[in-house]
Amino acid sequence: MNTTKYVLSLCRLFVMMLTLGQGIHLLPVPTDIPMCTASETAQYSLTFTGKWSQAAFPKQYPVYRPPAQWSNLIGVTHSSDYHMWQRNEFASNGVREFTEKGEAWTLMKEVETAGERIQSVYGILSAPAVVGGTGQMNTQFEVFARHSYLSFIVRIIPSPDWFVGMDGIDLCDGDHWKESVSLELFPYDAGTDSGFTFSSPNFETIPQDKITQITSSYPSHPANSFFYPRLKHLPPIAKVTITKVKKSNQILSMPVEPTQSNQLPTGNEIEDKLINTPLDCEVSVWSPWGLCKGKCGDSGMQHRTRYIIMHPANSGVVCPLLEEERKCFPDNCL
Known part of the structure; x- marks a missing residue:
């Protein structure tokens, strides 16, 4: 009798599972997930342009020890299930060390581990630092259908743990590659250091906060170096332009070496100098x-x-x- 009851219980459970399964299948299946079907790889050129001028950001603009400048760029090409960093999520130890100290070793190990474990990372790219708040750095990289996304990070120097970057920009559009992508960049706080100003001493955030975008009114503190209460929005502090280049027999995966022209003002920089952010006494x-x-x-x-x-x-x-x-x-x- 006990065996019969046990079999009946299993039957009821099986029927319930089928019923639930039917209910699950009735839910709408998302169809708007972009899928890259490009058959060939693509090569891109990336240009990072710093717009961090004293006219655009006059408050506490660092002019010495050290002056305003940008770290080297570190980026990855990857699939949609990988994130180097994410807004409103906690920064990894690698992102913490890079944004606070400019040390990239742990970040590179995290990228390599993701590539080995879940094969979500295709390639690593870098570009040389910009010695100054304005200027450019360039690099080239390759993508293919399964790894059509690009993410990168650049540290703001000097700063407690502030940076700019992109989180997972898809360079593929259906069955073809996008010709160009251009985005204006704004500062982010990694949530690991509690300093308010560019030159704040190291003051660890305990417990760690999530990554947040810095705005003209957030953090809402008059000591904040980016606090401009008269502005609705901060002007962009940098810009990135990604352009598809013609394929050649040589795969360009190394960063373009810095040249003297990187330190000369470009047309974009001359235009950026027209941005004059008012700073009240x-x-x-x-x-x-x-x-x-x-x-x-x-x-x-x-x-x-x-x-x-x-x-x-x-x-x-x-x-x-x-x-x-x-x-x-x-x-x-x-």
Whole structure:
């Protein structure tokens, strides 16, 4: 009898599984997942252009020790199931070390591990650093249908853990490769260091935060180097242009060596200098009123002062008066 009950229970369970299975099959199957069916590989040229000028970002713009500049670019070509970094997700140890210190060894090991374990990474690319807030770096790379996505990261120097980059841009469009892709880039916070300014000392974020985009109002703190409350949006701090190139017998996978022309202003840089972000004057709070100076029995004067924290730039609001005086009566007369 017990055996019969057991068999009946299994039958009921089997029927329930079939019923649930039928219910699952009735759910709509997504059909909008892009699938690359390009038959051949494609070669692309990548140009990174820094737009980090003192006119566009006048607040606390680093001019020395070290001056504004960009790290080398590290990128990967990969499938859709891989992410080097993701907005609103935690940064890996490799991303942490790269954005805080510029050390790429752990990040490269993470990329290699992903390529070996799940075969989601096809190639690694790099480009030389830009010595200055404006300038360009270039590299070339190859993609094919199964690994048609590109991701990269560039560290903002100096900064606590700030960077720019792309997360999984698909260069394939159905059965053919896109001719070109151009994107403006904005700063991100890796969520591993709590500094507010470009030159903040190392101050580890515990617990670690997720990767967030830095805006003109976030983090909402007047000490933040990117805090421009008068702006609705920050101007782009960099730009990337990816262009399909004609195939040749030689596969170009090494970064283009830096040349003297990388340090010369380009047409884009000249145009970028027209971006003038207004920076209002910032002053401290008033000091306490000073002693009342005057003869006993007569009215005197006392003063208070404040000082400039941030000088205005690009037609920003000028500084107010830094000294005030008022009448008073000495209170220390015998």
